[in-house]
Amino acid sequence: MSKNKKLPGNDPDHKRIPRSVIRRLPVYLRTLDNLVKNDVEVVTSMELSERTGFTAEQIRKDLGHFGTFGTRGTGYHAEALRNELLKIIGLYEKTAVIVVGAGHLGTALLRYNVNRNPYTNVVAAFDTSPDVMGQRILDVEVLPVSRMPEVVRKHNVKAAILAVPSENVQAAADQVVKSGVEVIFNFAPIWVQAPPGVFVHNADLSIELQSLIYYATREEAFRSKGV
Amino acid sequence: MSKNKKLPGNDPDHKRIPRSVIRRLPVYLRTLDNLVKNDVEVVTSMELSERTGFTAEQIRKDLGHFGTFGTRGTGYHAEALRNELLKIIGLYEKTAVIVVGAGHLGTALLRYNVNRNPYTNVVAAFDTSPDVMGQRILDVEVLPVSRMPEVVRKHNVKAAILAVPSENVQAAADQVVKSGVEVIFNFAPIWVQAPPGVFVHNADLSIELQSLIYYATREEAFRSKGV
DNA sequence: GTTGGGGTGTTAATTTATTAGCAATTCAAT
DNA sequence: ATTGAATTGCTAATAAATTAACACCCCAAC
Incomplete structure (x- = not known):
C-alpha cells in the first residue's frame, strides 16, 4: 500500500505518467468520440490539435507514454485510438x-x-x-x-x-x-x-474564477484558450 | 493589445508570474480570510501549509514573487497579507x-x-x-x-x-x-x-472526473490530497 | 546587550513538462 | 519499382515548476 516518497521509477508497467498528461487524456477521448460519431476513420495529430487546442507535438508525446498507436505518414485510426484511450484511462466499463x-x-x-x-x-x-x-x-x-x-x-x-x-x-x-x-x-x-x-x-x-480575474485585470494578451 | 509570442520578460512591473502560482493565490486568500475571521493575527508558512495542502516552501516562494510580506522569525500578519493578496489578485473592489x-x-x-x-x-x-x-x-x-x-x-x-x-x-x-x-x-x-x-x-x-478515474483504477498509493 | 530558537526570503539544485527537430515509415502516384 | 509528400515516434533542448538549503533577521529570555 504505502510506497516511499523517493522512488522515481518503481512502477514496473510503465514509467510514471505525468499528471499533466492524464488531465489531457479525457479531452482526447471526447474529441475522438466526436470524430468517430462523424464517421471519421483516420485523424492526424494536427487535426487533433485543432480540435483540442493542444499542440500536435504534445499530443504525439502524450500518446507515446502509453505505446505506439498511429501509423507514420497516415495518422491515427480514430476508433482504435479511442478504444485504447478507454483502456488507458480505465473506462472499459462504465x-x-x-x-x-x-x-x-x-x-x-x-x-x-x-x-x-x-x-x-x-x-x-x-x-x-x-x-x-x-x-x-x-x-x-x-x-x-x-x-x-x-x-x-x-x-x-x-x-x-x-x-x-x-x-x-x-x-x-x-x-x-x-x-x-x-x-x-x-x-x-x-x-x-x-x-x-x-x-x-x-x-x-x-x-478558479478569482485566478481568472487575475489575468483579466492585467490586460496583457494571453491566449484566448485554456488559461 | 497584441504582443508577440516570443517576448519572455517584457512586463515592466514584475517578472512574469507562473500560472501555477496564480492558481494558488486564491487558496491562500481564502485561508487567510478564515484565519482573520477567527482573530488569528500572525500565521507562519507552516500553518498555511497545513491548511492549504501546499508546502511551506512553496507558499513562501509564491509570495516572494510579489514582494516581502512577512517578518523573519515571526511569520505573516494574517490580515495584512490578506489585503496584499486582494491587491495582487485584483479584487480591491468586488x-x-x-x-x-x-x-x-x-x-x-x-x-x-x-x-x-x-x-x-x-x-x-x-x-x-x-x-x-x-x-x-x-x-x-x-x-x-x-x-x-x-x-x-x-x-x-x-x-x-x-x-x-x-x-x-x-x-x-x-x-x-x-x-x-x-x-x-x-x-x-x-x-x-x-x-x-x-x-x-x-x-x-x-x-475532470475521468482523469480522476485514471488514478483510481491504478491502485498505487498517490497522495490523498490535490490530485 | 547577547544568545538561541524560529521562520522568512532568496538562491541554487532538481524535477517535471513543453517544444523542437528529424530519422524512419507509410502511402499514392507514376 | 521509385519517388515524394505526409506524419508518426523518438531523442535532444528548453522552459517551467518544485524542492532543498541556508544566510539573515527578528524576538524573547536572560
Whole structure:
C-alpha cells in the first residue's frame, strides 16, 4: 500500500505518467468520440490539435507514454485510438458514481452527467431531506444516506460527487469514504480532507474564477484558450 | 493589445508570474480570510501549509514573487497579507459577474457564489425562457438576454458564468463577448471558442472526473490530497 | 546587550513538462 | 519499382515548476 516518497521509477508497467498528461487524456477521448460519431476513420495529430487546442507535438508525446498507436505518414485510426484511450484511462466499463446532495447543484450535475457522458453511470443520489427522498431525477433515485454502503457495494461505486452545502461537506466525505468510495469530487467551497488512498478533487468555482480575474485585470494578451 | 509570442520578460512591473502560482493565490486568500475571521493575527508558512495542502516552501516562494510580506522569525500578519493578496489578485473592489442560464445549474452557482464569496458580485442572471423571466434568485434578477449589453456596461461586468445547455453555449459565449465581457467560465461539456483577449475557462465535470478515474483504477498509493 | 530558537526570503539544485527537430515509415502516384 | 509528400515516434533542448538549503533577521529570555 504505502510506497516511499523517493522512488522515481518503481512502477514496473510503465514509467510514471505525468499528471499533466492524464488531465489531457479525457479531452482526447471526447474529441475522438466526436470524430468517430462523424464517421471519421483516420485523424492526424494536427487535426487533433485543432480540435483540442493542444499542440500536435504534445499530443504525439502524450500518446507515446502509453505505446505506439498511429501509423507514420497516415495518422491515427480514430476508433482504435479511442478504444485504447478507454483502456488507458480505465473506462472499459462504465464507472459507477453516486451523487451526494440532491439540491439544485446535484440535480444539475445529474442532468449534465447522465445526458452527456457514456462512460460514467450515476447509480443513485443521496440526501437527508425528506422532501426529495424517493424522488427520481432523470431515472436516478434519491435515497437516504443510510443506504449508501449497500449501494456502493452492490454497484461497485468508485466515485462520489459531493454537491452539499459547505457545512455538511466534510461529514458527507467521511460518509462516502466509510462506504468504500475511492474518489471524491467536491463542489463545496471548502477543502475536504480524506485519508490516504482516497483521491479528492476540490472544484471550487470561486477559486478558479478569482485566478481568472487575475489575468483579466492585467490586460496583457494571453491566449484566448485554456488559461 | 497584441504582443508577440516570443517576448519572455517584457512586463515592466514584475517578472512574469507562473500560472501555477496564480492558481494558488486564491487558496491562500481564502485561508487567510478564515484565519482573520477567527482573530488569528500572525500565521507562519507552516500553518498555511497545513491548511492549504501546499508546502511551506512553496507558499513562501509564491509570495516572494510579489514582494516581502512577512517578518523573519515571526511569520505573516494574517490580515495584512490578506489585503496584499486582494491587491495582487485584483479584487480591491468586488468584481461584477453575470450568470447566463437560470436553470438548476445557474441557480446553484448563484447560491454558492452569493453566499460564499465576498469578492465577486453577481449583478444579474440571464435566460431566454419566459418562465423564469423577472424572477429573483437570492436577490439576483433574471433578465432577458436583450438587456445584457446594457447591464454589462452599467456594472462594468468582467466575467460571465455560462450555465446553459451545450447546444446553446457557443451562442451564449458569442453574446457575452459582444456585450463586452472579458472572462468566460463555461460549465457546459463543450469547449467554447472566443476571440483573442477573452479568457475562457472550460470547467468540464466529466473530463475532470475521468482523469480522476485514471488514478483510481491504478491502485498505487498517490497522495490523498490535490490530485 | 547577547544568545538561541524560529521562520522568512532568496538562491541554487532538481524535477517535471513543453517544444523542437528529424530519422524512419507509410502511402499514392507514376 | 521509385519517388515524394505526409506524419508518426523518438531523442535532444528548453522552459517551467518544485524542492532543498541556508544566510539573515527578528524576538524573547536572560
